[in-house]
Amino acid sequence: MFDVMFAALGALVTNPQTMGLMLIAVMIGLIVGATPGIGGRLSIALAIPFVFGMDMTQGAVFLLTMHAVNGTSGQISSIMFGVPGDGDDAATTIDGYPMAKKGEAGRALGASITASGVGGIIGAIVFAVMIPVLEPIVLAFSPAEFFLLAILGITFIAFLAGGNNIFKGMIVGLFGMMLATIGMDPQTGTARYAGDYLFLWDGVSLVTCVLALFAVPEMITLAVKGGSIAAISMEGVKFSYKQIFQGVMEVPRHWFLALRTSIIGALIGMVPGLGGSAAAWLCYGHAVQTSKHPERFGRGAVEGVIAPETASNAKEGGSLLPTLFFGIPGSSGMAVMMGAFLILGIQPGPAMITKHLDLVWTLIWALVVGNLIAVTFLLFITRWVAVLTFINATMLVPFIVVLVVIGAYVNEGQWENLLILLAMSIIGYAMLRANWPRAPFVIGLVLGRIAEESLHKAMDLWGLAFFTRPISLVLIGMIIATIGFAIYRSRKPNVLDNLQVSA
Amino acid sequence: MKHAFKIFSLALAACAATQAQAADEGAAFFKDKTVTYIVATAPGGGYDSYGRLVAEYMQRNLPGSTFVVKNMPGAGHIIGANAIYASKADGLTIGSFNTGLIYNQIVGAQGVKFDLSKMSWIGKAASDPRVVVIASQSPIKSFAELQAQKTPVNFATAGPGSASYVETVILTNTLKLPVKNLTGYNGTDDQLAMRRGEIIGSIASRSSYSTFIENGYGRYIAQIGGNDKDVPQLSSLVKDQKALDLIALVQSQGDIARLTAGPPAIPADRMKVLIEAYKKAMEDKELQARAEKLERPVEPAYGEDVAKAIVKALNQSDETKQLLAEALKSDKK
Known part of the structure; x- marks a missing residue:
């Protein structure tokens, strides 16, 4: 076991050609990740012609590294301009952008980039550890468990809204869940609230909603207010690697949180069907729920940056597991990856362990090394990137609005999404002005769909008996505990401040 | 000018x-x-x-x-x-x-x-020939055994309106198969559900199931179209003319x-x-x-x-x- 493990690492890092390909892959992955609206799936699809004829190992390493570092650069625009690249990055925006407004863009980026790297590496470790027990764990999660997991995630809204805003949070969350019902009913095939507008059949675009709700309102505010994103002058901040280093050190300071959210992220990635954005949002909710000072979230809490970033990178390692060992991809990105693996002559399935163990280890190491390269590179350039938050709004806003519009369009290539962008932006701005929480909306939209679909499936399969499955009972217990805790906290806020909360 | x-x-x-x-x-x-x-x-x-x-x-x-x-x-x-x-x-x-x-x-x-x-x-x-796939845990080994089931078995299909749904429903209905069609299984959801055992079978394109079958997770019991010799053609297992017409229609899609x-x-x-x-x-x-x-x-x-x-x-x-x-x-x- 160990000889194969380290032989694979040795072979990976001593082969200059493979390392060169990895460098290129990291750069492409970071650029694609930093551009709103284009996902990792597109980059793999476009890279497929280049891997025809590549060596099996090199081709797989190339594609995997490119995909794995995608989430690492997505947070840059989320933190600096409040422009999330996709659904996962939106979770980072909630605390990352307020940090940038306080002039702490460097610290936020340092923390989030490091968190991404740590998440990616822990995800790779979870991958390695889980190989022997993969089958029972993955197969234990059925639509019944998906439904309850989604409900558990939705209950986190109670914490996200913060103290007195709990009703506002619920209203916003329900609004998100309501929009999640737009589109083709997955069970009956009826077009709901969509009529003949075909673009609505697949539901409201998540990326468009996220851009409209988070990016546009912030840009309007900035344009109205004038000045720059960072509310303090540049001279006021010691803008250097020192601030970034402070951010980096936030991750070891919150090591236990980072560890937990990485593992949760990897596990969610491992179980096909929950989707990528669920990992980041569940972990953000987890961070708020377990914090001693949940009221700091949404105003620039560094934990709110660390949790979603670790989760979104850790899930890559997780989602590779069912793809590689069952031949059943865990996400749409992994489905494309599996197509590419077949082209390279890799036949995913249980035989991977017996026939291609060296390749499996090479891929695990590629996740680790790729993440390290990405983190080092990004930390190095962050200093110059973060300066952008001090640019005057009149120069910055037009560029970002263009970026937002392009992002909303290219994601699905449908111009109608621009109308949704406009409508949702108005709602988003109103929410911002009236000081309503916006995060519950995304949770409602992301998890509402999963909840509905899995409830239908579970009812079809087992009827109401699905509530009595063993894991279901555990999840129901967690949901009740979460709600009870929320009620308790809203009644006795002072007591809670002194309460030690652990996972 | x-x-x-x-x-x-x-x-x-x-x-x-x-x-x-x-x-x-x-x-x-x-x-x-x-x-x-x-x-x-x-x-x-x-x-x-x-x-x-x-x-x-x-x-x-x-x-x-x-x-x-x-x-x-x-x-x-x-x-x-x-x-x-x-x-x-x-x-x-x-x-x-x-x-x-x-x-x-x-x-x-x-x-x-x-x-x-x-x-x-x-x-x-x-x-892209269509196949009837059965999960390997199921005792059903052939099309005749599927027809002989006393209680309906669960089949998975994508959402209504999709080609997979239309084909599954017209075939299971006209062949009067003892099958309960569960909808909403998109992408590879059906394969995972078959691994978990909630779903017994599916009617799908052969190419989408080739890896699944190679890994030993299931077996083909009938096929529509194509030249593969490893599985009997559905049309050879059916006598009813109405059903044969529909099989021919599905085959033309695959062709x-x-x-x-x-x-x-x-x-x-x-x-x-x-x-x-x-x-x-x-x-x-x-x-x-x-x-x-x-x-x-x-x-x-x-x-x-x-x-x-x-x-x-x-x-x-x-x-x-x-x-x-x-x-x-x-x-x-």
Whole structure:
């Protein structure tokens, strides 16, 4: 076991050609990740012609590294301009952008980039550890468990809204869940609230909603207010690697949180069907729920940056597991990856362990090394990137609005999404002005769909008996505990401040 | 004045053109032009990889042209098909979508704004036979054993309106199989559910299940179309004529997979050039090798042949149409 493990690492890092390909892959992955609206799936699809004829190992390493570092650069625009690249990055925006407004863009980026790297590496470790027990764990999660997991995630809204805003949070969350019902009913095939507008059949675009709700309102505010994103002058901040280093050190300071959210992220990635954005949002909710000072979230809490970033990178390692060992991809990105693996002559399935163990280890190491390269590179350039938050709004806003519009369009290539962008932006701005929480909306939209679909499936399969499955009972217990805790906290806020909360 | 001269010279050119020259002109037309190849799905996946392959090799065989792939996903390929149908018939927009849209047109489904019988058919690249798959944990070993089940077994299918749903429902209903169809299993959800044991079987395209079967997670018990010898043809297991008609309809879908078409009434000379380029692309050894690696071997047909097959599939007897519509209605909740 160990000889194969380290032989694979040795072979990976001593082969200059493979390392060169990895460098290129990291750069492409970071650029694609930093551009709103284009996902990792597109980059793999476009890279497929280049891997025809590549060596099996090199081709797989190339594609995997490119995909794995995608989430690492997505947070840059989320933190600096409040422009999330996709659904996962939106979770980072909630605390990352307020940090940038306080002039702490460097610290936020340092923390989030490091968190991404740590998440990616822990995800790779979870991958390695889980190989022997993969089958029972993955197969234990059925639509019944998906439904309850989604409900558990939705209950986190109670914490996200913060103290007195709990009703506002619920209203916003329900609004998100309501929009999640737009589109083709997955069970009956009826077009709901969509009529003949075909673009609505697949539901409201998540990326468009996220851009409209988070990016546009912030840009309007900035344009109205004038000045720059960072509310303090540049001279006021010691803008250097020192601030970034402070951010980096936030991750070891919150090591236990980072560890937990990485593992949760990897596990969610491992179980096909929950989707990528669920990992980041569940972990953000987890961070708020377990914090001693949940009221700091949404105003620039560094934990709110660390949790979603670790989760979104850790899930890559997780989602590779069912793809590689069952031949059943865990996400749409992994489905494309599996197509590419077949082209390279890799036949995913249980035989991977017996026939291609060296390749499996090479891929695990590629996740680790790729993440390290990405983190080092990004930390190095962050200093110059973060300066952008001090640019005057009149120069910055037009560029970002263009970026937002392009992002909303290219994601699905449908111009109608621009109308949704406009409508949702108005709602988003109103929410911002009236000081309503916006995060519950995304949770409602992301998890509402999963909840509905899995409830239908579970009812079809087992009827109401699905509530009595063993894991279901555990999840129901967690949901009740979460709600009870929320009620308790809203009644006795002072007591809670002194309460030690652990996972 | 310039304008008049242009018209005059064009008229002169038109007069001088003979049949042979027409094709040359068609070829000359595509020089320095950009052809948009619409793929009716998101990037990644079978339709996208096939579309990109076809576009790349058509470009090589159409000197001076540039092919650009444009993904137009949504509404189960209907958005993409509508877009191709509504595009300008100048030969500069063509594309690919699921052959299963034939069903949508037959039953007059919501959202359909195309008439497949009028489209300009360039060709099809593959055959995608359908299979009846049973999970390996199940004791059901053959089609006869499936028919003999006393209590209904769970079959998975994608959402109503999808080709997979239509085929599963019409086949299970007319064959009176003891099957309960559960909907909403998109992508590879059905394979995972079969691994968990909640779902016993599925009717799907063989290519989507090849890895699953190779890994020993399930077995084929019947097939529609294709030349594979490892599993009996469904038509050999069934006697009822109504059922045989529907099996033939499903088979015609599988036979014309991965198609390429343009909007109605593309000028004949340009169509000739496009079909020629498509044919050369399909005959290219390199393309064949690459398609093989995608686990989708090339089995091409061109122009008129494809058009005829499409028209034939659309021209169903009123009885079959009735069956299709009923099958679609009876399972709606």
